[in-house]
Amino acid sequence: MVAGSLIAGMVLLTGVGHHASAVVQQDELNLEQMALSFEEDFDTLDVSAWGPGTRWIAHTPWSGDFGGARFSDPREGFPFSIEDGILRIEARRDDEGEWQSGLLASVDPRGDGFAQQYGYFEMRARLPDGPGVWPAFWLIGKDRSKATAEIDILEYYGDKPGGYSSVVHVWHRDGRHSSQYNRNEVFGPGADAPGAFNTYGVRVDRDWIRVYFNRRFVWKTETQPEHRQPLYILLNLALVDGPTKDATPDPSHMFVDYVRAYRLD
Template identity: 55%
Template sequence: MRRLPGLIFMTGMAFILAGPVRAAEGDSLDLSQYKVTFDEPFDSLSVSPWGPGTRWIAHIPWNGAFGDAKFVDPRPGFPFAVKDGILSIEMRKGDGPKWLSGLLASVDAKGQGFSQQYGYFEMRAKLPGGPGVWPGFWLIGLDRSSHTSEIDVMEHYGSMPDKYTASVHVWDRKNPKQSVSDHQRVPVPEGSLYQDFHTYGVSVDATTIRFYFDRKQVWEKPTPPEFRQPFYILVDLSCGAGWPTAGMPDPSVMYVDYVRAYAAK
C-alpha cells in the first residue's frame, strides 16, 4: 500500500477517498425516533478472552489480526481498566516487536452476543495522540461467507492530528480484487480529539449509511446490498497501519465513556 495526500492506492483493490467535508456542518441527529437496544456505560466491564458468557470478548471473533499491536487476554489492570464510568484501553511496548493493547468485540467466535441489523451506533471517546496510534470504532457484518462487510465509524491515525477517517468496506473473500473501499476524511481542529470527549456515530438503514461527529452529519453513502444483515461492534486501540510508530507515546491510552446502539421505534 502507498499513500499520497488525499488518496490511497492498494494493489488489486479499489479504494475511493471522498473529498473533504466540514465536521461542524450538516444535519443534527434526532434520537427521539430511536430506542436504546445496547447500552454499555462502563460502570464495570464484562470481558473474557473468547467467551462465552461475557458481554465482550478481547479478540477479533474470526481470530484475525491487524496493525502493529497484539490484542492480549485481559488481566487485572491491563489492557482494560474502568474508573468513574470511563473505560481506559492501554497500549504499551512489549518485550518483542509487537506493542500490547486491547480490543473489545460484542460477539464471540460463534456470533453469540450483540449484533443488530440497521439502527444507530455511537461511541463517546477521547483518543490518544502521537505518531503511529490507531484507535478505531468499527461495525462488522455477521455473515462472512462470501464477503466481509465493514463500517469504520471512526479510525484515527496519529500522524494526522487534524482529522479522522470514516470508511465503508466490502471485502470480497473469494476474489479479493473485487473488494471496494470508500473513505472520508473528517477534518477537526488540530489536536481536539485528544483534548476532550467526542461522539462518533453511524446510522444504517436499507438505503443509506450516514456518519456523524458530535451528532452532526459529516458523510453519507448508499447502503451496499452486502450490508443488509446484522452488524456487531469492535472497539480497539492499535498502532501502525502503514504509519511509523517511532516516537509513539509509551503507554498510549484511549478513554471510552460509553458505547450504545439504537433501533428505530
C-alpha cells in the same frame, strides 16, 4: 481494518458520498425517534478472551490481529481498566519490546452477542496523542460467508491530528474489494480536540450510511447490499505497523465513556 485499510493502492474507491455542506432534513440526527437497544457505560467490564457468555471478547471473532500491536487477552489492569465509569485501553511494550494493546468485540466466534440490523451506533471517547496510534470504532456484518461488510466509523492516525477517516468496505471472498472513504477534518482546539471527549456515530438504514461527529452530520454514502444485515461492534487501540511505531508514546491510552446503539423505530 479487516485486511489492512492502510494499503490504499489495493483499494478500489467507488465513491466518496455526500458531505456536510449538503445537509438535508433526512441527514439530521433525532434520537427521540429511536429506541436504545445496547448500552455500555463501563461501570464494570464484562470481558473474556473468547467467550462464551461475556458481553465482550478481546479479539476479533475470526481471530484476526492487525496493525503493529498484538491484542492481548485481558488480565488484571491490562489492557483494560475501569475508573469512574471510564474504560482505559492501554498500548505498551512488553518485556521483549513487542507492542501489546486491546480490542473489544460484541460478538464471540460462535456468533453470540450483540448485533443489530440498521440503527444508530455511537461511542464517546478521548483519543491518544502521538505518531503511530491508530484507534478505531467500527462495525462488521455477522454473515461473512461470501463477503465481509465493514463500516469504519472512526479511524484516527496520531500523526494526522486534524481529523479522522470514515470508510465503508466490502471485502469479497474472491479478492475483490470496494471502498467508500471520507476524511473528516473536524478537530480543532478545546472541546473539539481529539484529546477531548467527543462522540463518533453512524446511522445505518437500507439506503444510506451516515456518519456523525458530536451528533453533527459530516458524511454519507449509499448502503451496499452486503451491509443490509446485523452488524456487531468493535473498538480498539491499534498501532500502525510502520516506522511511526518507533516514535509512539509508551504507554499510550484511549479512553471510552460509553458505547450505545439505537433501533430505528
